[in-house]
Amino acid sequence: MPLEPYQYLSDVWKDGIFDNKVVFCTGGAGSICSAQVRALVHLGANACIIGRNVEKTENMAKDIATARKGAKVIGIGAVDVRNPEALAAAADRCAKELGAIDFVIAGAAGNFLAPMDQISPNALKSVIDIDVLGSYNTVKATLPYLEKSAAKHRTDGKTKPAKGTGGRIIFVSATLHYSGTPLQSHVSIAKAGVDAMANAVAIEQGPKGITSNIIAPGPIADTEGVARLSREDGREQNARSIPSGRYGTVKEISDATIYLFSDTGNYVNGETLVVDGGQWRTSGVQ
Ligand code: HXC
Secondary structure, X not given: OOOOHHHHOOOOOOOOOOOOOEEEEEOOOOHHHHHHXXXXXXXXXXXXXXXXXXXXXXXXXXXXXXXXXXXOEEEEOOOOOOOHHHHHHHHHHHHHHHOOOOEEEEOOOOOOOOOHHHOOHHHHHHHHHHHHHHHHXXXXXXXXXXXHHHHHHOOOOOOOOOXXXXXXXXXEOOOXXXXXXOOOHHHHHHHHHHHHXXXXXXXXXXXXXXXXXXXXXXXXXXXXXXXXHOOHHHHHHHHHOOOOOOOEOHHHHHHHHHHHHOHHHOOOOOOEEEEOOOHHHHOOOO
């Protein structure tokens, strides 16, 4: 069942703000990233979503395309973010078929619950490779296109910028590594690397007009992350321990994305937007 608009974006945003923009998203068939892309498509963008599973990725692309009449959404499956050549080919295809890459969401992630003493070196490496190397490959593959987009949209006071915004990256991270999180050492290590990379990209690429920010979601209802990482019978109690008293929604991650990618986020660079109902501030205090 395709999502209704109220499920994936707030009604405060203006239709058409992302007209003629193109978003490239890894992990785009997942529950959080697909909602982010769906919201951008609803507001005018076209998109390429990248995934490992061909059928899941292509079906999700078709589903997202229903968010707006005339939307072009390409699902590029069989792409492992650990493979730089495959990602570069996907980025080139996206730019060729849709004309540009204005926005990048580095969302592909690997995760499971396991205590550190049961994680093999290869298991740790797999998660680091998907999260850190995968995000790195994503930035490298799309940077030439982001540079072009940023140059078109920059507001230097000398040339009239193109309408709208471009040259923006969001890394989807987590809050697990802000304190210690049991059974999540591998992901905490990986996400700390992702955060460091996002900061480095902000500093290095900022002068070109590119922005690089992080969205760190807390527990978001009805997502693969929550399904994988928490027991169903513990979720109600867990929700009560969050200052906002509930799990988040994918819509709340989409809204943060629109904020960072639209005119509202023009001067935000190298920042982390935590969307977790205040959960990490409690550092496990119930
Ligand atoms: C211990 C495990 C394990 C587990 C796999 N491994 N699952 N070790 N406990 N539950 C080990 C394997 O034994 C192997 O080590 C190594 O990990 C690699 O496993 P493969 O299956 O060969 O790797 P691969 O196919 O690349 O899979 C990567 C993966 C997998 C990360 C292990 O879970 C995956 O593909 N996940 C992608 C989807 C996903 O996780 N999405 C979650 C998004 S949610 P050995 O030593 O045996 O070779 C999310 C939320 C973040 O990210 C935070 C929210 C708050």
